[in-house]
Amino acid sequence: MQRRRGVPATGNNVRLPLVSVSEAVVPLFSRRPPWWARNPGTAGLLLCDLIVTGAFIELTWSHWTEATIIPPPEPLPTDPPYSPSNPAPQATVEWNLRPTWQRSGLCAAHFLFGCFFAGGLLGLKSQFIRSVTIVPSKAAAQAASSSASSTASAAAQAAHKRFSSTSARDLPKMAIIQNASHPANTGWEFPLRTAWLEEGRDKGELLLRSGEIGSRWYLNLQDAKINGKECVSKDEARSLLLNAWKAVQPAALPSKGTRKA
Numbered sequence: 280m281q282r283r284r285g286v287p288a289t290g291n292n293v294r295l296p297l298v299s300v301s302e303a304v305v306p307l308f309s310r311r312p313p314w315w316a317r318n319p320g321t322a323g324l325l326l327c328d329l330i331v332t333g334a335f336i337e338l339t340w341s342h343w344t345e346a347t348i349i350p351p352p353e354p355l356p357t358d359p360p361y362s363p364s365n366p367a368p369q370a371t372v373e374w375n376l377r378p379t380w381q382r383s384g385l386c387a388a389h390f391l392f393g394c395f396f397a398g399g400l401l402g403l404k405s406q407f408i409r410s411v412t413i414v415p416s417k418a419a420a421q422a423a424s425s426s427a428s429s430t431a432s433a434a435a436q437a438a439h440k441r442f443s444s445t446s447a448r449d450l451p452k453m454a455i456i457q458n459a460s461h462p463a464n465t466g467w468e469f470p471l472r473t474a475w476l477e478e479g480r481d482k483g484e485l486l487l488r489s490g491e492i493g494s495r496w497y498l499n500l501q502d503a504k505i506n507g508k509e510c511v512s513k514d515e516a517r518s519l520l521l522n523a524w525k526a527v528q529p530a531a532l533p534s535k536g537t538r539k540a
Contacts, residue, residue, distance in 0.1 A: 331393070352368065
């Protein structure tokens, strides 16, 4: 595993391309999203958030009242004196809607809380990494194919084809990251040569980073699959992922400020 220091957490606003990935390709890392990160669960929570927020806003605007004490009227000189049979009038209480600025302020607070909940839910969903797939670079493969087709002699073409097939594993590789918000078989693509693994926030996760785009992704190892194999523990998933990463990471000397861990 490689560890690089001094790389910022965010890059230069690089927009990663969304590409499709074949179902036939076994992901290097995959994990089933929890119920709240799957589309039905997310839609249900957003609907509940909408209903609860709307109900609180309606209750606040239409039913948030305050008590107003109305004192009894002053007795007139012609009124008979108060007695047990003629008791003095008592103060009354009326419930009136609070001022508009109070109700509108609390309604705005309810609305903002609902927006924060929805935004936080969608943000957590987009941070959940569903799979990491390693594929050869299509551009490099097409360049090799066009080079072979432009070779003059048939013998040279056959030799070039044999060379290309034996060196296909040496083609530049791309990493495709799929989070829970992506459609099926779709993810962000970036060059694998710029990526490395780091320790996560605890022993149950690893951090995938890319220096070229300055991004980071947390790989939770709980119930993870490594190269299609279900892992019974986080330690097993961690060991398998590190070994698999060493196999797919391009062979290159660590650059300055990089050390192997």
